[in-house]
Structures are given as structure tokens and as C-alpha cells.
Amino acid sequence: MSQTIDTPTPATSAGKSKTGCAAPWLDADARPHLKLIGLRKTFGDAVAINDISLDIYAREFFALLGPSGCGKTTLLRMLAGFETPDEGRIELDGQDIADVPPYERPVNMMFQSYALFPHMSVAKNIAFGLEQEGMAKSAVKDRVDEMLSLVKLEPMAHRRPHQLSGGQRQRVALARALAKRPKLLLLDEPLGALDKKLREETQFELVNIQEELGLTFVIVTHDQEEAMTVSTRLAVMDHGRLAQVGEPHEVYEAPSTRYVADFLGDVNFFEGVIADVGEDGAVIASEESSTPFRASRAQQGAPGGSVTLALRPEKLRIERADTPEAPTENMLEGVVEDIAYLGDMSIYRVRLSSDRIIKVARTNRVRTLTETITWEDKVRMSWDAGAVVVLAD
Numbered sequence: 394m395s396q397t398i399d400t401p402t403p404a405t406s407a408g409k410s411k412t413g414c415a416a417p418w419l420d421a422d423a424r425p426h427l428k429l430i431g432l433r434k435t436f437g438d439a440v441a442i443n444d445i446s447l448d449i450y451a452r453e454f455f456a457l458l459g460p461s462g463c464g465k466t467t468l469l470r471m472l473a474g475f476e477t478p479d480e481g482r483i484e485l486d487g488q489d490i491a492d493v494p495p496y497e498r499p500v501n502m503m504f505q506s507y508a509l510f511p512h513m514s515v516a517k518n519i520a521f522g523l524e525q526e527g528m529a530k531s532a533v534k535d536r537v538d539e540m541l542s543l544v545k546l547e548p549m550a551h552r553r554p555h556q557l558s559g560g561q562r563q564r565v566a567l568a569r570a571l572a573k574r575p576k577l578l579l580l581d582e583p584l585g586a587l588d589k590k591l592r593e594e595t596q597f598e599l600v601n602i603q604e605e606l607g608l609t610f611v612i613v614t615h616d617q618e619e620a621m622t623v624s625t626r627l628a629v630m631d632h633g634r635l636a637q638v639g640e641p642h643e644v645y646e647a648p649s650t651r652y653v654a655d656f657l658g659d660v661n662f663f664e665g666v667i668a669d670v671g672e673d674g675a676v677i678a679s680e681e682s683s684t685p686f687r688a689s690r691a692q693q694g695a696p697g698g699s700v701t702l703a704l705r706p707e708k709l710r711i712e713r714a715d716t717p718e719a720p721t722e723n724m725l726e727g728v729v730e731d732i733a734y735l736g737d738m739s740i741y742r743v744r745l746s747s748d749r750i751i752k753v754a755r756t757n758r759v760r761t762l763t764e765t766i767t768w769e770d771k772v773r774m775s776w777d778a779g780a781v782v783v784l785a786d
Contacts, residue, residue, distance in 0.1 A: 706740070
């Protein structure tokens with residue numbers, strides 16, 4: 394059965410996460426709360442998890458992100474005990490739990506479907522696991538009251554699940570999962586059934602609850618914005634492997650591979666050849682541009698080497714081609730083919746002379762009824778050297 398164990402405080406370090414808390418993954422002496430070592434899992438001839446090793450620290454909100462079939466749910470089910478690894482170890486506070494059955498792990502899981510008992514009230518749903526463990530009635534009541542207060546559902550205590558909104562059912566499921574005070578809480582696409590606005594609000598609620606309780610959360614999601622909003626760190630998965638692990642801004646701004654850059658957000662790719670490498674970065678020649686690309690970031694490769702360049706749409710500036718003083722580098726020209734007005738921003742699809750279509754995202758900073766750039770306009774796009782990410786693959 395689940396144990397009530399105080400969550401250890403992570404080691405402090407000079408590094409800070411995006412929330413301002415200590416970032417123990419930057420401290421070589423910090424002890425992982427959860428350690429995955431050489432995990433492998435197959436189903437027949439299909440390899441679901443392929444040699445995954447990963448350290449997750451106490452009080453982290455860690456996200457497993459990837460497309461359907463990448464192995465993220467299988468990995469979560471192994472942490473919960475619903476799947477047994479063919480190889481490797483799963484250590485929680487130094488104890489190998491890979492062969493420990495689910496009901497004996499200090500781990501709880503919140504399912505995508507919420508799995509609430511329809512014939513029970515909100516309070517009874519939250520109390521169920523505690524009563525199964527034989528907790529005293531007075532202690533159960535105190536814990537249920539604490540959980541109801543935590544998820545702000547005190548007035549709903551006696552309602553049945555069908556009398557609640559989707560967001561309220563989600564909070565009941567969360568309260569039930571937290572009631573046993575697990576060392577590790579696993580969340581399997583917990584916000585998938587909510588509408589966009591409620592989903593965004595609930596993401597911040599989850600972060601606040603996790604920080605208030607000081608627990609370690611691991612969430613599985615295919616939603617990139619969700620993973621970047623809630624997580625201290627995230628892992629992008631690809632065919633059962635970890636493609637990249639890092640803080641959200643690090644993975645987004647400095648992807649290690651073309652796969653990661655392409656999966657996380659929109660991106661424009663260009664093929665090029667390194668013409669020169671200096672202290673201030675590199676100059677890359679590309680057949681798609683009449684001016685060279687200049688990248689200020691650390692580069693892979695030497696002059697003459699082929700590379701892939703990645704440019705995020707929001708990093709590009711767009712203006713009419715007849716605007717004076719054209720840049721002599723980091724510049725493309727084309728014709729506007731499509732425009733999507735999204736309220737907060739506009740997305741331009743621009744056709745280059747090479748017949749390539751690239752995307753440009755421009756924030757709508759002022760309220761106006763007149764658009765200065767429209768369909769069929771000849772435009773120029775430019776960007777700062779720091780916006781160019783050079784990928785070796």
C-alpha cells in the first residue's frame with residue numbers, strides 16, 4: 394500500500410528553474426529522487442522503451458512529451474507498476490521498485506479518464522483509497538477536508554461526479570490521487586478532456602498545487618504548450634528514446650536535433666554550408682538566400698561542412714520589399730501567399746523565389762483596421778544572428 398513519507402528537500406545549487414526554485418539538475422552532487430537506469434521494454438517485436446536513463450529530482454514537475462507511439466505512456470505505466478521493464482532499474486529514493494507491485498509503491502496515478510466512482514459523492518471518491526488502507530475515520534475526514542480545500546471544492550463535497558463540470562471532475566481526481574500523499578504523482582494526459590480556456594487555467598492551478606505540496610509530479614502529454622507551461626524540465630521522446638532533456642526554454646531555443654526543433658513549435662528549416670567560423674559565430678551560405686546567414690551561437694562543424702539552419706517564425710521580422718536599407722545578411726525576399734489572423738498575432742505564409750513556403754509570425758501590437766502587408770505583396774524578412782540555430786543533423 395502507499396506510504397506516507399515526507400518528501401525530501403532537493404539540494405540547492407547556483408542554478409534556478411523558471412519558477413525561481415533551486416535547480417538540482419545543475420548540481421553534480423544532488424541526489425535524484427527518481428532514477429531510471431537502462432530501461433527497456435518490448436511488446437513482441439516492437440521496442441517501446443529503448444535504453445532510457447533519466448534522473449528526476451524532488452519537487453520537480455517533469456514532463457514527458459512526444460507524439461503518439463513514442464513510448465511516453467509505456468514509461469509512465471512502468472513508473473506506476475502497471476508494466477514491468479524487460480531490463481533496467483527504477484529507483485525511488487535509492488530503492489529499486491521495478492518489481493514492486495503498484496499497490497505497494499509510494500506512487501499514485503491520475504488517469505486521463507479520471508476514473509471517478511459515479512455512485513459516490515466527491516468526498517467519498519477522495520476518501521476511498523484512505524478507507525481501503527484502514528485509516529481512522531477522523532483522520533480520513535481531516536484529510537478529505539484538506540484535499541477539498543486544496544482544490545477549492547468544499548461546496549461540492551456531497552455532489553456526484555455527473556453533477557460536476559469537466560474541470561471540477563478533474564480536480565476531484567487530482568484530490569483523490571494526492572490524498573494518500575504519494576512520494577511521486579503520475580499524470581496521464583490529465584487535461585485532455587478540458588476546453589482550451591479551462592485547460593490553460595488548470596495548468597497554472599496544477600503548478601500552484603504542486604509547489605504548495607512540494608511533491609514530485611511526472612506528467613505525460615502530447616501538448617507542447619502544456620508541457621512548457623507546467624514543467625520545470627521536459628523530455629522530448631522519439632521511438633522509445635530520449636531525444637533531448639532540459640528546461641523548456643532551453644529545449645525550445647536550443648534544440649539539439651532537427652527532430653526536436655520540428656516537434657516543439659513551428660520552425661523554418663534551411664540547408665546550408667559553413668563558409669566561415671569566427672569568434673562571433675559562423676557565416677553560412679544557402680542556395681535559398683541571396684545574402685549569407687550569420688549565426689552568433691556556438692556552431693558544430695568546420696568550414697565546408699553541411700548544416701541545417703532552424704528559424705522560428707516569431708524570430709523573423711517582415712516588411713514590404715520596397716522599404717529602404719535592405720540588410721546585407723540574414724535576409725530573405727518573397728511574396729505573401731496566405732495570411733492567418735489569430736487575434737494576438739498574424740501568421741504569414743511567404744513563397745520564396747525557390748518556391749519554398751516559410752512562416753512568419755507577427756504580434757498584433759496595436760488595434761488597427763488597416764493591414765500594411767497583404768496578399769501578393771513582395772516582402773522582405775530579416776532576423777538577428779542570435780535567432781539562427783545551427784543543427785549538425
